[in-house]
Amino acid sequence: MAIRNLRYDNDEILKKRAREIEVIDDKIRELAADMMETMHKYDGLGLAGPQVGVLKRIIVIDLYEEGMQFTLINPEIKKAKGEQIVEEGCLSFPNQFGKVKRPKEVEVEALDIEGRKVRIKAKDLLAQALCHEIDHLNGVLFIDKVEPGTLEYIQPEDKSKNKNS
Numbered sequence: 001m002a003i004r005n006l007r008y009d010n011d012e013i014l015k016k017r018a019r020e021i022e023v024i025d026d027k028i029r030e031l032a033a034d035m036m037e038t039m040h041k042y043d044g045l046g047l048a049g050p051q052v053g054v055l056k057r058i059i060v061i062d063l064y065e066e067g068m069q070f071t072l073i074n075p076e077i078k079k080a081k082g083e084q085i086v087e088e089g090c091l092s093f094p095n096q097f098g099k100v101k102r103p104k105e106v107e108v109e110a111l112d113i114e115g116r117k118v119r120i121k122a123k124d125l126l127a128q129a130l131c132h133e134i135d136h137l138n139g140v141l142f143i144d145k146v147e148p149g150t151l152e153y154i155q156p157e158d159k160s161k162n163k164n165s
């Protein structure tokens with residue numbers, strides 16, 4: 001496994017739509033493992049392919065609780081319900097945080113790393129993380145959605161803020 005370089009701020013790749021993954025081969029498995037390791041290194045809750053410069057529809061999420069670690073291929077939101085206003089950050093915008101409106105609950109269909117179809121019913125933080133990462137696959141960034149006037153810039157050494165995704 002290896003730490004991959006993160007893409008930041010105005011990097012064009014962050015604004016592009018990522019492509020479907022047709023075959024889950026060793027290269028994809030290696031990418032998934034690297035993404036998980038990279039996310040952990042930077043204390044993230046989630047990471048999407050474009051953030052490591054790979055325009056493929058793959059995301060990793062870890063909420064650091066039992067059963068809350070996911071590697072998802074070609075994830076799709078099938079249902080969304082309710083609304084929550086949440087504080088959000090992003091590993092690609094390490095010093096910015098703001099409030100974003102997200103669904104309270106979502107159902108997501110994807111393939112796992114073995115290529116099995118999975119359906120995840122998520123609420124609260126997991127729903128937020130899934131929406132944030134799936135947005136990345138469509139070139140949509142949290143700063144595009146931030147509630148007006150809530151974007152804050154934090155000094156890099158201030159680690160007291162929320163985790164990034």
Ligand SMILES: [Zn+2]
Pocket residue numbers: 089090091092132136165
């Ligand atoms: Zn992000």
